[in-house]
Amino acid sequence: MTSTVYYGSPRQSRLQASETLPAKLDLIMERLNLRERVKGEQVVIKLHVGNGIGYSTVHPVFVRKVVQAVIEGGGKPYIVDVDWDVHGCTERGYTAEVLGCPVFPSAGVNEQYAYPHEHTYKNIQRWLVAGMVQDATFLINFAHAKGHPSCSYGGAIKNIALGCMAGETRGAMHDTMQYDPYWFPELCPDEETRQRIKAVCPFEALVDDKEHPGYLHLHPEQCNACGRCLKVAPPGSLKIDAVNFDSFKEACAISTQITLSTFAPGKATHLCLATQIIPLCDCFGFSSMPILPDAGVFGSDDIVALDEAVLDVTARTPLIEENLPAALEVHTRQGHPLQWLHGPLKNPYKVNEYAEQLGVGSRQYELVDVFPVEKIDRSGMDYIPA
Ligand code: SF4
Numbered sequence: 001m002t003s004t005v006y007y008g009s010p011r012q013s014r015l016q017a018s019e020t021l022p023a024k025l026d027l028i029m030e031r032l033n034l035r036e037r038v039k040g041e042q043v044v045i046k047l048h049v050g051n052g053i054g055y056s057t058v059h060p061v062f063v064r065k066v067v068q069a070v071i072e073g074g075g076k077p078y079i080v081d082v083d084w085d086v087h088g089c090t091e092r093g094y095t096a097e098v099l100g101c102p103v104f105p106s107a108g109v110n111e112q113y114a115y116p117h118e119h120t121y122k123n124i125q126r127w128l129v130a131g132m133v134q135d136a137t138f139l140i141n142f143a144h145a146k147g148h149p150s151c152s153y154g155g156a157i158k159n160i161a162l163g164c165m166a167g168e169t170r171g172a173m174h175d176t177m178q179y180d181p182y183w184f185p186e187l188c189p190d191e192e193t194r195q196r197i198k199a200v201c202p203f204e205a206l207v208d209d210k211e212h213p214g215y216l217h218l219h220p221e222q223c224n225a226c227g228r229c230l231k232v233a234p235p236g237s238l239k240i241d242a243v244n245f246d247s248f249k250e251a252c253a254i255s256t257q258i259t260l261s262t263f264a265p266g267k268a269t270h271l272c273l274a275t276q277i278i279p280l281c282d283c284f285g286f287s288s289m290p291i292l293p294d295a296g297v298f299g300s301d302d303i304v305a306l307d308e309a310v311l312d313v314t315a316r317t318p319l320i321e322e323n324l325p326a327a328l329e330v331h332t333r334q335g336h337p338l339q340w341l342h343g344p345l346k347n348p349y350k351v352n353e354y355a356e357q358l359g360v361g362s363r364q365y366e367l368v369d370v371f372p373v374e375k376i377d378r379s380g381m382d383y384i385p386a
Helices: 021-031 060-072 156-161 167-178 191-200 228-232 242-260 303-314 337-342 349-357
Strands: 003-008 042-047 076-081 103-105 114-121 124-130 138-144 146-148 152-154 206-208 216-218 268-274 296-300 365-369
Touching (some): 003 303, 021 296, 042 060, 060 076, 124 167, 124 242, 146 337, 152 337, 156 242, 156 268, 167 216, 167 242, 191 206, 191 228, 242 349, 303 365
Antiparallel strands (some): 146 152
């Protein structure tokens, strides 16, 4: 199946507001028939409102447009994000006055308002869908495209996968990366060697396991699979293995499937703003320089097609390496540019593969430009010196 992804380029021909991204978002919402679809619906808008002093999230100008469209269409909108991010979001401009509707913590102020769904995957048996998400009758998933330390890309799937689950499940999803064993202490009984393995990692991704003396604990978020530790570790004692890294991606696909299954067919749509693409997630509480050029605004009813399209468009240009914080490194230039930064085991397309296998959507898409950039032909114009 080929899905349609509507696209607005950040480029413009003329110096007119109608050729800029907020106006193109309007065109995308028209193509998605958003106003007609939300009449009488309780519409939850899942946003990532960022944290701390971050400023690279979806600007309120865009959010207001979506809220306005829902109200004009006769829907009742409210915005949600996890409590940790909603707390203090007014300092980043996300107020009801600015946006046009209230902003709520998705699972309540103590992350306890949620609906359980049974599905066994590694360490997880129970998935807690945030109450304010499941209570709605229509979902607008409005994501910001950025890098992510666990899977290299955070877009539409990640916005739902983590942002629509209660805290207990979000923690368990990260713990899936610890499920398959990667440290075999019997092959490295020597404390001095363990200390050398830890010390060789430039990102402090390997630490002592607090609960199991003699074990090393890997923080996969900080690991870019550079392999330095493997050169020091005795053969077989340590694995830097795709199975651990892929677990989080598969958990994201499962989580997204569960949340989307709570909405009736046709009652969910997805938007993604790919501007100010920073290296890490917006939840870190700060913004860094953009590491990829602005790629535009995207919209689709197919969340998999949408993320696939954003990844393909952002892969057309190399990483802006001079904008990287010095603490990060590029040791491979294989795969998607975000993988150059986060490492070969964090292929961002993998989440889409898992999601497609689960029937969440299709990786095949047609990209429809809602306002193609017009070339202005000046060939017939003579230059007249002033
Ligand atoms: S592979 Fe590199 S980044 Fe990962 S833990 Fe080993 S030394 Fe650290």
